[in-house]
Amino acid sequence: MSVLANLTLVFVAGFITALATGLGALPFFFIDDVSDRLQVGLWGLASGIMVSASLFGLVLEGAAEADGRGDLLLMGVGLLAGVVLVVVANRIISDHHFDPKEYEEADFSKLMLILGILTVHSFPEGVAVGVSFAELGFETGTAVTVGPFLVPVLAVFMTVAISIHNIPEGLAISIPLRAMDVPNWRMVWWAVFSSLPQPVGAVIAFYFVRIAREFLPAGFGFAAGAMVFLVVSEFIPEALDRGAGLPGKGYRELGTGLAVGVAVMVPLALI
Numbered sequence: 708m709s710v711l712a713n714l715t716l717v718f719v720a721g722f723i724t725a726l727a728t729g730l731g732a733l734p735f736f737f738i739d740d741v742s743d744r745l746q747v748g749l750w751g752l753a754s755g756i757m758v759s760a761s762l763f764g765l766v767l768e769g770a771a772e773a774d775g776r777g778d779l780l781l782m783g784v785g786l787l788a789g790v791v792l793v794v795v796a797n798r799i800i801s802d803h804h805f806d807p808k809e810y811e812e813a814d815f816s817k818l819m820l821i822l823g824i825l826t827v828h829s830f831p832e833g834v835a836v837g838v839s840f841a842e843l844g845f846e847t848g849t850a851v852t853v854g855p856f857l858v859p860v861l862a863v864f865m866t867v868a869i870s871i872h873n874i875p876e877g878l879a880i881s882i883p884l885r886a887m888d889v890p891n892w893r894m895v896w897w898a899v900f901s902s903l904p905q906p907v908g909a910v911i912a913f914y915f916v917r918i919a920r921e922f923l924p925a926g927f928g929f930a931a932g933a934m935v936f937l938v939v940s941e942f943i944p945e946a947l948d949r950g951a952g953l954p955g956k957g958y959r960e961l962g963t964g965l966a967v968g969v970a971v972m973v974p975l976a977l978i
Contacts, residue, residue: 717836728901731878731881731898734878743953755964755965755969760868761931766782793936797941
């Protein structure tokens with residue numbers, strides 16, 4: 708299979724995760740508001756999925772790829788680099804804070820700034836997808852046939868996990884747009900727009916680990932570290948903020964969502 712065909716498949720997988728963000732706007736086709744209880748539960752679900760995918764997918768795969776203590780150290784460096792990326796991304800985003808409402812009001816230059824910020828924010832998810840395709844076309848490990856492609860099961864798992872994780876993000880973007888009476892299909896578009904950097908990140912990460920396979924453990928570690936830290940620094944605080952006015956401050960809804968996310972994804976990760 709040609710390099711171009713492989714890159715195209717990885718891009719399509721990343722684009723599927725971006726399209727999934729648009730699903731977060733779909734509730735507004737049927738209802739006018741989404742309860743805080745449901746929002747907290749969805750953030751918990753996304754958190755459980757991401758932690759499971761990171762620990763039982765990326766970290767285990769990275770450890771399996773590591774041949775010795777040096778490679779494990781390389782994976783550890785990758786984990787730390789992923790955390791640093793999220794910290795830097797949060798610093799950049801806090802310095803250039805914008806509200807999703809600005810999507811509708813922005814001119815071209817402002818949209819480019821927004822897209823640049825979103826690139827920093829969405830890059831870890833794209834990297835996770837791209838790295839998971841590292842064994843694409845190789846008859847190693849567990850794989851499934853998708854048309855002419857031999858796709859690693861890990862790649863299918865990560866694509867599904869990131870897609871589900873993107874739905875609450877799409878919902879969070881759509882809520883302020885709904886308050887502006889933005890048409891439903893435009894909300895879907897802006898939700899997808901927020902994740903468009905993911906297929907680009909997926910292609911870059913895939914190409915890098917294919918030409919520098921000795922850094923594959925670091926790639927797995929990088930994606931896992933970034934995503935777990937995203938959960939700790941963004942998803943859970945967002946859930947608790949949404950649940951502040953609920954009985955128990957939303958901890959029950961958050962815990963339930965986390966448990967469901969783990970229960971769904973761990974068996975799939977261990978197949």
